[in-house]
Amino acid sequence: MEQDELFTVNPDLAAPPEPVDTPTATGERSVPAAAAGAPLAVRMRPRSLDEVVGQQHLLGEGAPLRRLVEGAAPASVLLHGPPGTGKTTLANLVSTATGRRFVALSALSAGVKEVRGVIEEARRRRNYNAENTVLFIDEVHRFSKTQQDALLGAVEDRTVLLVAATTENPSFSIVSPLLSRSLVLQLRPLTDDDVRGLIRRAMADERGLGGELELTEDAENHLVRLASGDARRALTALEAAADAASVTEHRTVGLAIVEAAVDKAAVRYDRDGDQHYDVISAFIKSIRGSDVDAALHYLARMIEAGEDPRFLARRLVVHASEDIGMADPTALQAAVAAAHAVQFIGMPEGRLALAQATVHLATAPKSNAVIAGIDAALADVRAGRIGTVPPHLRDGHYAGAAKLGNAQGYRYPHNAPEGVLAQQYPPDELVGADYYNPTQHGAERTLAERVPKLRRSVRGETRGG
Numbered sequence: 001m002e003q004d005e006l007f008t009v010n011p012d013l014a015a016p017p018e019p020v021d022t023p024t025a026t027g028e029r030s031v032p033a034a035a036a037g038a039p040l041a042v043r044m045r046p047r048s049l050d051e052v053v054g055q056q057h058l059l060g061e062g063a064p065l066r067r068l069v070e071g072a073a074p075a076s077v078l079l080h081g082p083p084g085t086g087k088t089t090l091a092n093l094v095s096t097a098t099g100r101r102f103v104a105l106s107a108l109s110a111g112v113k114e115v116r117g118v119i120e121e122a123r124r125r126r127n128y129n130a131e132n133t134v135l136f137i138d139e140v141h142r143f144s145k146t147q148q149d150a151l152l153g154a155v156e157d158r159t160v161l162l163v164a165a166t167t168e169n170p171s172f173s174i175v176s177p178l179l180s181r182s183l184v185l186q187l188r189p190l191t192d193d194d195v196r197g198l199i200r201r202a203m204a205d206e207r208g209l210g211g212e213l214e215l216t217e218d219a220e221n222h223l224v225r226l227a228s229g230d231a232r233r234a235l236t237a238l239e240a241a242a243d244a245a246s247v248t249e250h251r252t253v254g255l256a257i258v259e260a261a262v263d264k265a266a267v268r269y270d271r272d273g274d275q276h277y278d279v280i281s282a283f284i285k286s287i288r289g290s291d292v293d294a295a296l297h298y299l300a301r302m303i304e305a306g307e308d309p310r311f312l313a314r315r316l317v318v319h320a321s322e323d324i325g326m327a328d329p330t331a332l333q334a335a336v337a338a339a340h341a342v343q344f345i346g347m348p349e350g351r352l353a354l355a356q357a358t359v360h361l362a363t364a365p366k367s368n369a370v371i372a373g374i375d376a377a378l379a380d381v382r383a384g385r386i387g388t389v390p391p392h393l394r395d396g397h398y399a400g401a402a403k404l405g406n407a408q409g410y411r412y413p414h415n416a417p418e419g420v421l422a423q424q425y426p427p428d429e430l431v432g433a434d435y436y437n438p439t440q441h442g443a444e445r446t447l448a449e450r451v452p453k454l455r456r457s458v459r460g461e462t463r464g465g
Helices: 064-069 087-096 112-129 145-149 152-156 176-180 192-204 217-227 231-247 255-262 274-288 292-304 309-327 330-345 350-363 369-382 444-459
Strands: 077-080 101-106 133-138 160-166 183-186
Touching (some): 064 087, 087 101, 087 133, 112 145, 112 160, 192 217, 192 231, 217 231, 217 255, 274 309, 274 350, 292 350, 330 350
Parallel strands (some): 077 160, 077 183, 101 133
């Protein structure tokens, strides 16, 4: 179970501690402090909206989640987003900031019986004590249809205010009736700056390391890369490094300590510097050179360093046409499919689609005839070799077109036995210009035979003429 999934079904959940009614600067109640022996990620869990990092699209002034936390919008919500983006934290804030009772279930361990038990208790408390209940369900996509259906009545009449969290797309994993009764809010991965700020707060805050240790810049950068937008992962790694430093009586947490503590070497890769350009250049040149192993190595380096997978997918799509083209027409299909897969499923699973496309492209026959052809055509256009469209190819679907000679004399290729006939297609200035010249590689070998024949037929030439 992820550390964000901190609540499971146990007797303590039936009557959780009452929230401490301590107003913050914004008038919100604060979340009770975690025990001193709790993990760093738990101790640093935000106590108010002011401490939440990221998700400003949901927490800005008047935004839906802020209104919910402030009690102005008592609607059930489905929080959809990757791990470590604050789903459990926000559910806690919804309950404590508005004085509601908070009960949490995990779909990994709770069944229909537990759900109905919580609902009955919530109904009893509402009827006798006018006490409202926030029911937080983590991993709600793991609930069966029957378990999800058990929530409908209580959500409908607001016996409970449901805050459900899922890492899966709710459109595919949540039953329609529950979707229609809830507000779906998508949480985004934290930015590097968000994670960096969180690490620095944990280093200085009394709930965290209390300023007892220092963190070097390269160690901080490594922690940020390790996090990949996951706050919990960053704090867990920081805690491990801090523990390692205390054992060795170091007051400074350096890169070597972080690497040893999390058993993960830092990848020397700067997404905004020379390494970014050098490694992506080596990646493309390895594919072009048909060295599949080197290509996978550079892909792995970029993935491990936290490179944007969409950037990698875009480069593969470009390369498929630039260096393979018609030598293997399926290469572009593979690259585009990988780009869609990355967008659809995200990381880390998206690495498989990127790797598959990389292997496909690296092992495919190579040809630059497509890029050479379009660049040659563009060069002529830019040099002013444009000319006018031949009259018989112009649009003839408007009044007066025939008087201008438009579309007169056009010959329909499908009327010819082979579907090809002699007819001028380019402007007069470009008759005889050959832009696309297929190679003898892969599928282009067939085109190398076919294209000259097509040109002779279209231009009305005889062999050798």
